[in-house]
Amino acid sequence: MARGADCSGGRSGLNAELQEPVIEVDGLRKRYGDVVAVDGIGFAVRRGEIFGLLGPNGAGKTTTVEILEGLRKPDAGTVRVLGIDAARAPERIKERIGVQLQTVSLYPFLTVTEVLDLFRSFYRHSMPTAWLLEAVELGERRDAQTRHLSGGQRQRLSVALALVNDPELVFLDEPTTGMDPQARRSLWSLVQRLREQGTTVLLTTHYMEEAEQLCDRVAVMDHGHVLELGTVDELVSRRFRERAVHFETLPELDLRELGDLAGVKRAVVEDGQTVLYTADVGATIGALLARTEALGLEPRNLGIRRATLEDVFLDLTGHALRE
Amino acid sequence: MNALLTLTIANIRSFTRDRTALFWTFAFPVIFVLLFGAIFSGGGSTRYAVGWVDQDGTAASAELRQAFAQITLLRLHDGSLAASLDAMRQGNLQAVVVVPHGYGAAIARSAQVIAGRTSGAAAPGGSPAPGASATPGGGAVHAGLVAPSLAPAAVELQVYTDPSQQSSSATIRQIVSQVVSSLDLALTGRPPALGVSDRTLQSQRLTNAAFLVPGILGMALMQLGVFAAVPLVAQREKLILKRLNATPLPRWTLVGSNVVLRLLIGLVQTVLLLGIGSVVFGVTVLGAPWLMALVVILGALTFTSIGYVVASFARTEESANGIVQVVQFPMMFLSGVFFPIEIMPAVLRPVAAVLPLTYLGDALRQVMVGGSAYAPLPLDLGILAAWLVVCLGIAARFFRWE
Incomplete structure (x- = not known):
């Protein structure tokens, strides 16, 4: 992707910014009625790494991610994304992040190209449609209405939408759910390409293999807590x-x-x-x-x-x- | 601004590619207009077939027939009494008028009496009013042509009508009475002091179609707006709204593009219904186009805001559909779309008085065909605007993006 060093907001002190965490979470809490979804978690994501939130369904991964994306307000704790308070100024974050939601069905009557072009119009800066189609290997389905796509193809379109604005930080929530093994591998190589280009990726998954293959560091979550955090090797050798x-x-x-x-x-x-x-x-x-x-x-x-x-x-x- | 345009185009594409939605939005009101227009205006012709039985056979009775034949609403069919009544039973005639034997003689006598009286002294006022005596339920009505002052000369026209065809029977009886009265007056030689002249604003076929077309246009705008809730809730349920919310797209742009789509659909519906109204029923817009546009836009906005209120409380697409039906059905039938509120049962009239469609229909009727007002036009528009403001407030407070 064609992002130069000067695109990071035009601020001086580039080195300082590079060292500053892309995401900082501290004491984050969120409850829905009686259910505590996230119970005081904290972690930091470094620029350029692939960070995984690993845990079963209901562990609080999605809630955490949606707070980071500015879609939900935390009950307590601080959340800084790209140096911006996500609870206070979510609008300032949205231009610079890419988001892929867990369940997706987008405008069933629009074609793949039309949906991509629609989302491109929401951002000041966007990648060419052809590049996006190529990145998620949907070129052959460019003129298909999204209701005719398979589950895996829809998932790839949803990933493409997360890349539309050439984001500094990409959130992928269960990105390979419903994909066949081949599509999963091709998505993994796309994520690795993103890292090579300097994009930071935060992904949630409950596939062990996915976390082992992709993630530089992993936070293991269960019942709203982060149980352990580190590289995959660290986690394994620390315990076993x-x-x-x-x-x-x-x-x-x-x-x-x-x-x-x-x-x-x-x-x-x-x-x-x-x-x-x-x-x-x-x-x-x-x-x-x-x-x-x-x-x-x-x-x-x-x-x-x-x-x-x-x-x-x-x-x-x-x-x-x-x- | 670019986003508003692309989002609106996306909405238009989504809408026009969804055949079912397209059909319901455009075909439904058109079918309604054609169907109800045909039912209520009797195939567009309001002439009554009337059997004419002349048992007198004099010059006077021929003259009387001439007088009736001039009335465009009636189409006379000559025949014997038995044959005419038979035809009426079979539904080929709506009424039968019988001129009894002795009619000519009675007329001649009364003319003599009058001539004698006018040459004598001035003693008016004593003449009994000519009348039509009705015996409802009996199946026959006698319109009495009573010769003045000297009662023995009186002769009665017999009018057979069908009590099960109330409105046409009443109309025919009225026509016969009117003809008889005017003949009576001519015989007595008194100039009529009071007259009635019929005037309509539109063509002759005005009556029901002129009432229906604005009503159904109002109904279409109501449905278009209220049904906005369904795709909105579907988009929320499928997390499309949530996904859009994760982009920098401002919310007003999203709402704005939906409203623009509704207005465009409303415009197409208006053109379609006005076209059919004009071509099929001869109903044209009398009022100023800008006023017409104002009423249509305000109506579409008001009902779209009601759609947003529904979307604020419905959780699933199915429940949105259900609530929409609950909202739109009473409005369809209690807002004077198909028949005037004046003829509704008294208990339902207060309901009509609060429903916004009552005022949209009334405003459209006033602007389009100059129909008689249920409320003054500014009040109509004011009430619609009030609904709009209240619904916007509720939607702003309770609408959820996910």
Whole structure:
């Protein structure tokens, strides 16, 4: 994208601005009636990074993002986006950010090109329609009315709309939901291209793989709290120096008993899988097989893997990310 | 400004590509005008077929027939009494007039009496008024042609009408009475002191169509405005409004483009209905075009603001549709669109008095066809403006973008 250094508001002290966080959230709270959606969270997003809010549905990701976008007012806390107070002056932010909302169906009777041109007219500065079509690979569907698009195509159009104004900061809320694996990969490469061009991206997702592939840093959210924050590697190694031994759950085996096996730090059952986190894979597998043999059983689909974000999440919250 | 233009174009495209919306917006009022116009104005012709039974067969009765034949509203069909009544039973005639035997003789006698009296002394005032005696329910009406002073000479025209056809029966009876009265006066030789001359502002087919066309134009503008709620709520439900709210697009631009669309649709509807009114029913706009435009625009704005009020309280597209029906249906039938408020039951008249469509219809009727006023024009416009202001206030307070 063709954005020069002088486009960042014409302010002096470019270096200072580059170091200043693009997003600063502190003590943010938001409730809807009796439901506390966001319960005092804080984090900062650096310029040029891809920052992920990871968590299950209802964790408070979307509420957080919509407050950052200036669409909702926080109940408490401070939110600064591009140095601007998002609660006080959302209008000043909107020109400079790109927004993709979770559910989208836009003007069903307009064509892809017409919707893009419509949104381009809302901004003082905008990218050419051809570039946008190419970026999300919708060139072939340019003249299709949006009601005839598939779910994934609609999602890509919605991402294109977030890029219309060549934004400094892009919010992508569950951008790959409903996409097939191929479309998902092509969107990931688009997001990586955005980072190369210096655009900051904040995305929410409940796909572990997406966060692992894309995000420089991740904040793990659940029930309105940020549980952990850091790079994917940091998060994994901070909790798990150990590996995970997993197999199909055997009802005869007691979880507590498994936790006492050699080397096992923690044992959990999730989705029909028993996972043993262990510092000594060999000892744990030996002990496990000895135990099952004594019972006349055989663990099926036994495997070993490195701990992932999924494990981090499981460990932090006690439940899986996808429910 | 650019955004207002592109958004308006986007709205127009969305609207014209949605065939269902298009049909309901334009075809519905047109069908209404054609349908109700045809029903109420009897196919555009208001001539009555009347059987003429001459049992007298004199020069005087022929003269009487001549007098009736001159009345353009009547089309006379000669025949025997039995045949005419038969035709009436079959619905081919709306009334039958019978000139009884002895009519000519009675007229001749009364002429002599009058001649004698005028040569004698001045003793007027004693002559009984010529009258039409009606016996409702009996199926037959006797219009009495009573020769003055000397009662024995009186002779009665018999008029058979159908009590189930109230309005045409009444009209025919009235016409017969009028002809008889004027003949009576001519016979007595007194010049009429008081006369009535019929005047209408439009063509002869004015009556019902002239009432209907402005009414249905008002109804169309009402629906166009109130129904604005439905796409608005749909856009909110589909988060289109929320998405737009995440752009720098000012809200007034969004509202403005929707209002511009409504006004454009209102303009097309007005042209369409005025065209049909003029071509099919001969109803043309008498008032100043600028005044007409003012009333149409104010009406469209007022009802669009009511649409925004509905959109403020409806959560889903379906509930918006339901509320719109609840709002528009009573207005359609209680605001004098299809029939004058004066003939509505007394309990419903206060309802009509508060409905904004009453005043839009009244204003359009006054401006378009110079119809009799329900309220003075400035009051009509004032009440519409008041509705507009109140609804804007409510919408500004309660409308939600998501």
